[in-house]
Amino acid sequence: MSGQPSGHPDEEPIVYIVDDDRSVRESLEDLLASVALRARSFGSVQDFLNTDLAEAPSCLVLDVRMPGQSGMDFLSHMTGLGLHLPTIMVTGHGDIAMGVRAMKDGAIEFLTKPFRDQDLLDAIQRGIEIDKTRRLKDVTEAELQQRWKTLSPGEQDVARLVVQGLLNKQIAAELKVSEITVKVRRSHLMRKMGTRTLADLVRMFDRIHAA
Incomplete structure (x- = not known):
């Protein structure tokens, strides 16, 4: 089998x-x-x-x-x-x-x-x-995993901190990059993940990392 x-x-x-x-x-x-x-x-x-x-x-x-x-x-x-x-x-x-x-x-x-x-x-x-x-459910989760893999390491770092509720300024300080860089990465990751809201991103992130 x-x-x-x-x-x-x-x-x-x-x-x-x-x-x-x-x-x-x-x-x-x-x-x-x-x-x-x-x-x-x-x-x-x-x-x-x-x-x-x-x-x-x-x-x-x-x-x-x-x-x-x-x-x-x-x-x-x-x-x-x-x-x-x-x-x-x-x-x-x-x-x-x-x-x-x-x-x-x-x-x-x-x-x-x-x-x-x-x-x-x-x-x-x-x-x-x-x-x-x-x-x-399996198909949906597989698609989410594929979307996550399209993010650059920097975009993944921003995503992890965004879903923790940190503001752009706090994320910039944490990652030691400019706030503009955070905003650009945040925009790119939201587009790649196919979501417009923080709530949807949090739900996606939880499903990706629960698999």
């Missing part, structure tokens, strides 16, 4: 199915095809791990109990593997405690077989929307 993909949120979504029961996989593939959703299915966690994920909004339908690594164990390790797919757990042997554990480990839904088709489809649509939102 090549790691978590970072495809654009507008790409055609895909649903991954991991279940050791072939009949279940085929049934779910048919269900998703009926609502024009792409699907890829796997008979084990290892088979899923051996594939390259599509760069598109996605979610995972994961069976709880399977030979080899169980779905529950895999769910608890997904974040450590750099996988952030919204996950729907399905099982034929569920109980309340198992459902609570799955939700604590990050599952967005826990469904006991036999479940209503519409319940699964609703959960899948919610998962895809969650993934679209995450991917849009």
Whole structure:
């Protein structure tokens, strides 16, 4: 697996199915095809791990109990593997405690077989929307990082002090440059960052340095 993909949120979504029961996989593939959703299915966690994920909004339908690594164990390790797919757990042997554990480990839904088709489809649509939102955030933050890299070292220095609330005169004293130089750098960095207000610059700066 090549790691978590970072495809654009507008790409055609895909649903991954991991279940050791072939009949279940085929049934779910048919269900998703009926609502024009792409699907890829796997008979084990290892088979899923051996594939390259599509760069598109996605979610995972994961069976709880399977030979080899169980779905529950895999769910608890997904974040450590750099996988952030919204996950729907399905099982034929569920109980309340198992459902609570799955939700604590990050599952967005826990469904006991036999479940209503519409319940699964609703959960899948919610998962895809969650993934679209995450991917849009990733794209936006990547664009902000690129803008920040276009700033000269001097402009970055001014930006760091501007967001701390320092006045141009104070920034000039801190950097040992003229106040005119500060004003020029400030104008350039605001233009390059695509913002006109200090409040927007502060928000951008926080997002850049929180990544």
